[in-house]
Amino acid sequence: MVVQNSDISEVFEQIADLMEIKGDNPFKIRAYRNAARTIGGMPHSVADMVTQGEDLSTITGIGKALAQKMEEIVATGTHSLLHKLKEELPADLLLMLKIPTLGPKRVKALHSKLGITTLEELELAARAGKIRTLDGFGVKTEQGIRAELERLQTTEQRLKLVVAEQIATVLTGYLKELPGLSDIEVAGSYRRRKETVGDLDILVARDREAPIMDHFTTYQEVERILMKGETKSSVVLRSGLQVDLRVVPHRSFGAALQYFTGSQTHNIAIRSRAQKMKLKVNEYGVFKGEEQIAGRSEEDVYTALGLPYIEPELRENRGEIEAALDNRLPRLVSLPDIQGELHSHTTYSDGLCSITEMALAAQARGYEYLAITDHSQRLTIAHGLTVPRLRQQLQEIDYLADKMKGIVLLKGIEVDILDDGSLDLPDEILRELDIVIGAVHSKFKLPLSQQTERIIKAMDNPLLHIIAHPSGRLINERAPYDVDMDKIITAARDRGCFLELNAYPDRLDLNDIYCKAAKEMGVKIAISTDAHSLRDLDNIRYGLGQARRGWLEPEDVLNTHNLENLTKLLQR
């Protein structure tokens, strides 16, 4: 069994949860949580690092003790400390922590005073009215627990960014109907362009009195009001999405935006830095003693801390503060940098539009080039192209090339990578194409080494340029297939291949972490929409969000290059 970084994170998180219930030192617990996050965000396999004898304690936030524990987890898949804790405390207590309003202290009380060990026992106790008898608990808490237990059944999960965006757009439109509000911004992971969003954090600036909280909580989509205060309210919408609204004065808007954009670990790092500078940072500003020295804009906040502005997508405490201090923050790629689209479908396979329609749409977006890359024959369900049909398409592209002004059509294919790593079309025809994208659409369940070998073998074919959606994941629907992405990236570098960042909001594949790893290895990324319709071309912005989270600069991206440079880059 290969122990993944996520396995190590999970063990540390569980240890932290259980130590919290036990009432252990909160800072020790934080060390475990920090470590869990750090490891979860590392592109390199800890298991590999151990095999290669690397010193894990050189990782920031990992000391001798945690390094040793990681080695044990790599060797055994778990840790003896976790076992010991689970002997002391029932594992179901971890599930109870998932219930809002139940934190470690209350879970501990439920266990020690009422002997509750499972969710079922929790429900029975709530029904029997036993919970309200405990110190610190009351009727409302008891009712809340029952409601939440019911809600846990209807599995809630984080929403895809695209879905959250639709909800946020309508809601902020509604909020703006109230006079007296000026700045309004959706902060949180939404603003950091994370692929999924757990809740919406909306921030509003107000200078004069306005019944903003009443306006907010009477929004027609509100199902439940969790809390309603002067400056902070939370509701649950019918969609199940939680929305928090914060109101701050103008002079604090930047500080509040900085704070509510997070991430939490970024904020902790920022505030620790402020402490060392004898300053205090909160959502109202940066303070020297009583005096507010910054807060109107985010830029002011960072400036006051001696830092250049850090883009929201970078704020994950993955080295951005160190980079800011060294003046080596990336100049992140953005929409105007994009010169063309390298992955698109037409009615020749499963696209909805003709070549001409796609070309005009790409031209309207100011692109210099559009690659037509329909599916290959094996993907029968998508009407994949056989050699004769591809030839026919190439003829049409040649014909259109004479008539199309202002957009260059590239001849391409999204060719299936077959089970053995060979490509689904013969080299003779691939040789006629400008761009060849290889994609895995079958045998997702191959063992790690086989899947990895399969993709690397595809790259061994010098006619292949790009690996499409390299992990195969569908967010919230299908896990990535078992593949050693470190090896894939290395293999791409050695062979002069590129990796795709598929911008389709359900994919966003490569993810941010591997984009950063690819950048560090010098492998360029194609940000591609995989458009099956005209509107799909606009999905580029989701890809850009993920690319920016991966620290990508224009030069790290294949399709920021003009056609002349692109042509050179595509010569393997």
Add this chain to the structure above:
DNA sequence: GCCGTTTTCGGCCCGACTGTTTTCAGTCG
């Protein structure tokens, strides 16, 4: 358990809201 622009010991981000209290602990972000 980690870490070092005062430190190898003594710190570790900070504030809002709720429910259960009668001044605050617990939870959350």
